[in-house]
Amino acid sequence: MNYKLRIKYPSGAEFEAEGPAEFILSEKDGFINRLTAPEKGTAPPTGTLPETGSIPAWDTLAETKNGLTILKNKHLGVKAGEAALLLLAAERQLKGSREISAITLSKAVKASGYAPERLDRVLIKEIKEGLITASGTKRNRTYQITDKGLETVWLEARKLENRSLSN
Numbered sequence: 636m637n638y639k640l641r642i643k644y645p646s647g648a649e650f651e652a653e654g655p656a657e658f659i660l661s662e663k664d665g666f667i668n669r670l671t672a673p674e675k676g677t678a679p680p681t682g683t684l685p686e687t688g689s690i691p692a693w694d695t696l697a698e699t700k701n702g703l704t705i706l707k708n709k710h711l712g713v714k715a716g717e718a719a720l721l722l723l724a725a726e727r728q729l730k731g732s733r734e735i736s737a738i739t740l741s742k743a744v745k746a747s748g749y750a751p752e753r754l755d756r757v758l759i760k761e762i763k764e765g766l767i768t769a770s771g772t773k774r775n776r777t778y779q780i781t782d783k784g785l786e787t788v789w790l791e792a793r794k795l796e797n798r799s800l801s802n
Contacts, residue, residue, distance in 0.1 A: 642666070644790060667790070696792055697725035700746070703739065704729060709748035710795050716757045717791065718749045720766060723780040724788040737769075737776040 640659050642650040650666040652659045697704050704726045706718060713721070722743050726732045735743075741754045751757040755776065761767050766784035771777050780788070 642786065642790075692796060693725045693728045693792070696795060697722065697729065699729070703743045703746055705743050706747040713791075713795070714757075715744055715749040715751035715754075716761055718747055719744050719751075719754065719758060719778075720761060720780065720784060720788045721792060721795075722747065723767060723778060724785055724792065727780060727785070734770075734777040734779045737771075737778060738774070740778055 636656075637654055638656055638659055639653045640651070640663060642663070644650070648666075650663065652662045695707070697706055699705075704722055706721060706725075719740055722740065723735060726735055737754060741751070744751055744754065755769075758767060758769070758778065761784070762769055764783075765781055766787055768779050768781060769776060770779070
């Protein structure tokens with residue numbers, strides 16, 4: 636069976652592969668390793684899993700206050716939709732929650748310093764791109780981050796973590 640994967644890195648680099656799952660995964664790992672390698676031009680050794688040091692430390696980016704997972708800092712260039720993706724990923728990584736209600740996510744985004752008018756309209760792009768899924772209607776709506784969304788947010792989290800450490 637053939638699969639297709641397309642990734643756009645925040646720096647503008649793009650990755651696209653089509654073929655068997657094993658091929659796509661190995662090529663994707665190589666792409667990510669080249670992007671996160673030191674600027675000397677030498678790539679770190681490739682493997683199937685990232686090294687422990689390269690995994691974003693979600694507890695440095697997000698924290699739980701009054702039952703809400705919020706971002707510790709408001710980052711320049713991060714919009715409300717991206718903040719919601721980061722919060723969905725942090726909630727999944729820190730608490731193991733698969734779904735978050737729309738009301739809870741909206742409160743978390745606002746508590747993190749972002750002011751979206753309506754979260755459902757802000758997240759339309761992310762839903763269309765397959766980064767998150769929405770189920771339910773009106774007050775019973777819940778959001779869940781997809782595996783594709785986790786990959787995208789992982790790259791953004793690494794970038795934000797590096798920015799926080801350098802400041």
